Amino acid sequence: MSTATTTAPGPSARTAASRHPHDDAPDSATDFARLAALEEGPERDAVRDELAKAWLPMAHRIAGRFRDRGENIEDLRQVAAVGLVKAIDRFDPSRGAFESYAVPTITGEVKRHFRDRMWALRVPRRVQELRNKVRIARRDLTMNPGAPEPTTAEIAVHAGLTEDEVSAGMEAMESFSTLSLDAELSSADDNYSLADTLGAPDSSYDMVVDREAAKEGLRRLPERERNILYMRFFEDMTQNRIADQLGISQMHVSRLITRSCARVRDEALGAQARPGRGDADGRTGAA
Numbered sequence: 001m002s003t004a005t006t007t008a009p010g011p012s013a014r015t016a017a018s019r020h021p022h023d024d025a026p027d028s029a030t031d032f033a034r035l036a037a038l039e040e041g042p043e044r045d046a047v048r049d050e051l052a053k054a055w056l057p058m059a060h061r062i063a064g065r066f067r068d069r070g071e072n073i074e075d076l077r078q079v080a081a082v083g084l085v086k087a088i089d090r091f092d093p094s095r096g097a098f099e100s101y102a103v104p105t106i107t108g109e110v111k112r113h114f115r116d117r118m119w120a121l122r123v124p125r126r127v128q129e130l131r132n133k134v135r136i137a138r139r140d141l142t143m144n145p146g147a148p149e150p151t152t153a154e155i156a157v158h159a160g161l162t163e164d165e166v167s168a169g170m171e172a173m174e175s176f177s178t179l180s181l182d183a184e185l186s187s188a189d190d191n192y193s194l195a196d197t198l199g200a201p202d203s204s205y206d207m208v209v210d211r212e213a214a215k216e217g218l219r220r221l222p223e224r225e226r227n228i229l230y231m232r233f234f235e236d237m238t239q240n241r242i243a244d245q246l247g248i249s250q251m252h253v254s255r256l257i258t259r260s261c262a263r264v265r266d267e268a269l270g271a272q273a274r275p276g277r278g279d280a281d282g283r284t285g286a287a
Contacts, residue, residue, distance in 0.1 A: 025099045026054045032093040051088050052081075055102065059084040062106045069114065076110060083109030127172050133159045134169030210268075217264035225260045232257055 031051055038044035063080035067073050083106035091101050115128050137159035141150040150158070156166045181195040218226060224246070231237040231245070239257070243250040 025058055028054055028098065029093065032091060032098060035088075036093055048088060052085060055084055055088070055098070056081060058099070058102070059106050062103065063110060065107075066110055066114070071114070076113070079110050079113045080106050083107075127168060130161070130165055130169035131172035132169075133161060134166055135173060213268035214264050217267035220267070221260055221263070225256055228253060228256050229260055 028051055031047055035044060035047045035051065038047065059080040060077050063073065063076040066076055084102065086109065087098070087102040087105040090105070091098055095101070115125065134155060137155045138150060141147065141154060141158055152163050152166050152170075155161070156163045159166065161169070181198075182193050184191045184193055218229070221229070228242055228246070231242050232239070237245075239250045239253045243253045246253070
């Protein structure tokens with residue numbers, strides 16, 4: 001027997017006769033007791049590393065249970081390995097067998113990975129749990145070949161949920177990943193993408209808002225100024241033509257347009273900040 005085996009037997013050196021029912025669950029009780037007794041330092045780190053190597057196959061086996069859920073198996077093994085290290089660091093040898101503690105710890109770490117990392121959008125944990133219950137219920141109800149798709153009521157009874165909760169879980173099942181805005185939604189010749197179905201800002205609404213805001217200010221203008229603005233902006237008349245029609249100079253028309261527009265604009269922007277101002281302005285303008 002080599003010197004290394006005599007002085008520092010690791011979990012990997014245990015005989016097959018002393019192994020647990022699982023081939024990937026070595027008998028490492030002695031090493032965990034030794035780990036618990038050691039202070040922080042190189043020797044403790046070495047024992048910890050040996051335990052991680054010995055139990056890593058079990059972590060990989062647990063990760064394999066989740067291989068068909070849309071995540072790369074190597075990434076799942078990395079997550080399971082993190083859970084294994086956490087289990088080793090937190091395990092108390094006096095509380096029982098390591099496997100009974102490690103399995104739920106590693107499984108929980110993998111499930112947490114799916115919950116926190118795999119959703120394209122962050123959704124409440126309650127909704128994620130509903131999704132899992134609905135998924136399991138659907139799987140159970142369609143397990144037999146030829147079984148019809150279960151109804152919402154049947155899933156609710158099987159999963160112990162309300163029909164509203166089942167509906168929420170069904171929506172979550174369809175929302176696990178996002179759809180690209182460039183994804184084609186039609187198989188016909190006129191293919192269009194999701195982005196083509198989305199609305200866009202309509203500038204016409206801004207025009208409606210502006211017109212409504214300007215109405216009161218326009219009503220309070222003197223009649224001649226209202227007529228000048230109407231001829232200029234609604235009948236598209238030039239300032240010279242307006243001047244000829246009213247018998248005033250083009251310069252005077254220009255000043256009246258500028259003054260009227262400024263007044264209407266100021267009233268529209270300040271109507272809420274200065275309530276009641278309009279009546280006074282109307283009287284002043286009429287004078």
